[in-house]
Amino acid sequence: MGDEGGRPEPAALGLRERKKRETRRRIADIATGLFLMRGFDNVTVADVARAADVSVNTVFNYFRTKEDLFFDRQGEHIEQAARDFRDRLPGEGVVALFRRRFLEGLDARAYRTGFHEGVEQWVRTVHDSPALTARQREIGRQAQEVLAGLLAEETGAGPDDPTPRAAAAMIFAAQSTLIEEIAERKRAGETLQEMSADVYAAADRVFTLLERGLGDYAAAPARPAPPDGK
Structure with missing residues (x-):
């Protein structure tokens, strides 16, 4: 979940790294929305992957566990x-x-x-x-x-x-x-x-x-x- 206290983006951050961070943030935001709407235990990682239009493997490339999707920051x-x-x-x-x-x-x-x-x-x-x-x-x-x-x-x-x-x-x-x-x-x-x-x-x-x-x-x-x- 986002907060104003997060680390600012470095000015010299490369395009590839910026896109990776944007993808990670988008997956986490979509997951959080699903969890809040349906309950954490009623949403699977596969549900998150489908909603974010990525593979399950991609989700796990960014997040070690399902709980990390909720407490992403x-x-x-x-x-x-x-x-x-x-x-x-x-x-x-x-x-x-x-x-x-x-x-x-x-x-x-x-x-x-x-x-x-x-x-x-x-x-x-x-x-x-x-x-x-x-x-x-x-x-x-x-x-x-x-x-x-x-x-x-x-x-x-x-x-x-x-x-x-x-x-x-x-x-x-x-x-x-x-x-x-x-x-x-x-x-x-x-x-x-x-x-x-x-x-x-x-x-x-x-x-x-x-x-x-x-x-x-x-x-x-x-x-x-x-x-x-x-």
Whole structure:
């Protein structure tokens, strides 16, 4: 699925390579449309090949598995997150970076935030397919590992220090929670305009919580003072 965060086409890219990329993108777009319309498990690679007017072998030349047809640009998204980390603003912490990028994604109605038309159909297609659910989980794990590695390198954490892995897990969990909330509200019938203010406010609360730490979040109420003489 496309996103604004993909890698730009190199200016000097040869004609042959450009055509290969265009063919790959066209096959993936056609496949995604079929999956969203009919369900991932109800569409075969042969169905995709016929719709794209290519052979099954051609599909597998571009995509290793059927799941790759649906998550065709997730590798680019992971790479983009790594580039964002390396290019963060002077003095910008990792939570501030992901807050900024998430809010920019909301402004742009980007697929990576879930704040776009059709998100409920996308989420339903994934949830209805065990294969896609497993692949999405694996992609999330890979993204966390990449970020954890960058955090460990940046902070000089040793291999036995779980802090970078914990930080990466919390950041991605926060993003996933926000995206799932958007999808659920869209599925319930809300428009993007109707939920917009709440979505931005929720993102602010979640990332502020990350920046400040859980601390006294959800602390038990203080016990009432005992009566005099007790």
